[in-house]
Amino acid sequence: MSLNIGCKVVVESYQSLYQRAAERKGSIEALEKLLSKPRTNxxxxxxxxxxxxxxxxxxxxxxxxxxxxxxxxxxxxxxxxxxxxxxxxxxxxxxxxxxxxxxxxxxxxxxxxxxxxxxxxxxxxxxxxxxxxxxxxxxxxxxxxxxxxxxxxxxxxxxxxxxxxxxxxxxGKDTFVLSRDIEGYCRACDVIDGGLHSKRSHLAIQAMFLQFQEQSGRSYQELSQLVAYSFGDNIVGWQN
CATH class of the missing domain: 1.10.340.30 (Hypothetical protein; domain 2)
Structure with a gap:
């Protein structure tokens, strides 16, 4: 399911998220250059x-x-x-x-x-x-x-x-971060509806990223960036 901006919907698939982020950044190649990976253990x-x-x-x-x-x-x-x-x-x-x-x-x-x-x-x-x-x-x-x-x-x-x-x-620890773009995405998808830093919201956002991780095999860091690139202001070259 693709994300209908402005409407509360079920979280979309990783593939839909990735395709939209690539379109916003111009190409898959351009998007991949913006992604960074965490350090190993x-x-x-x-x-x-x-x-x-x-x-x-x-x-x-x-x-x-x-x-x-x-x-x-x-x-x-x-x-x-x-x-x-x-x-x-x-x-x-x-x-x-x-x-x-x-x-x-x-x-x-x-x-x-x-x-x-x-x-x-x-x-x-x-x-x-x-x-x-x-x-x-x-x-x-x-x-x-x-x-x-x-x-x-x-x-x-x-x-x-x-x-x-x-x-x-x-x-370099693998983590997502709660930028304004990620908060906006989570609210648009009805992942959260309360305070951003409540325990309930943190667990719901973590569950969303786990879903994307299961579908993609990517790190939290890459997925956090992908969510941000797929939503909000599209600033060329901006890294989250």
């Missing part, structure tokens, strides 16, 4: 745990700030926080964190700076149980990815909403 496990803390922090600061401002300050963040070394940050006393939060080399937002310490502790605690935080992420089943989002929200600091999911995507 081995590649994820090779990531140093400090890189996760850095990406979580980057996404937390990007929320509410122009990304260009965050990017311009990022070398300062790396200097001030020892390149996000888990071992060094664990030894940092609270008063030192307060001093670092006022350093002009970074964006001086104490509430967000405090998440560095909190998320460092989360990563350390999980690493103690699983060998490394990267191993925990790599081995977490992608078919239940919204539960991983929830783990980050519950045990981390400011990693709810889209923040945790976008950090996972940036690091």
């Amino acid at each position: 081995d590649e994820l496990m090779a990531i140093d745990d400090s890189a996760w803390l850095e990406e979580f922090t980057r996404k937390i600061f990007q929320s509410g700030f122009y990304w260009s401002v965050v990017d311009a300050k990022w070398a300062g963040f790396q200097e001030v926080f020892w390149h996000f070394s888990i071992e060094k940050l664990l030894l940092m006393p609270p008063e030192m964190l307060e001093r670092k939060a006022s350093d002009p080399r970074i964006i001086r937002n104490f509430k967000k700076v405090k998440t560095i310490r909190d998320n460092c502790l989360m990563i350390h605690d999980i690493a103690q149980k699983h060998g490394s935080f990267s191993t925990f992420i790599a081995n977490f089943p992608s078919e239940d990815i919204v539960q991983l989002w929830n783990e980050l929200k519950i045990h981390g600091a400011r990693l709810g909403g889209n923040t945790g999911a976008y950090a996972l995507r940036a690091m």
Whole structure:
């Protein structure tokens, strides 16, 4: 069943979704060039745990700030926080964190700076149980990815909403993300009718992506991009 934009219908087939996305992007070849794949489990496990803390922090600061401002300050963040070394940050006393939060080399937002310490502790605690935080992420089943989002929200600091999911995507964990195009698609298809970030909505959207995955064999990351390319504003070359 093809999607009737503006009408609430049953979720369409993967083939229908793919064909529409290809038509909107000009051709199958053009569409395929826009799709990207997640890292393998081995590649994820090779990531140093400090890189996760850095990406979580980057996404937390990007929320509410122009990304260009965050990017311009990022070398300062790396200097001030020892390149996000888990071992060094664990030894940092609270008063030192307060001093670092006022350093002009970074964006001086104490509430967000405090998440560095909190998320460092989360990563350390999980690493103690699983060998490394990267191993925990790599081995977490992608078919239940919204539960991983929830783990980050519950045990981390400011990693709810889209923040945790976008950090996972940036690091290469296979996940869909809830962009405005994907939300619009899910509402048009009557997949969700309540709040985007409710447990019910998350599970319904995950079930939709599982359906597409069963039909296509593609990763969540590719399918997330395909849904976005098939719906909403058609901007040539835009990647989700």
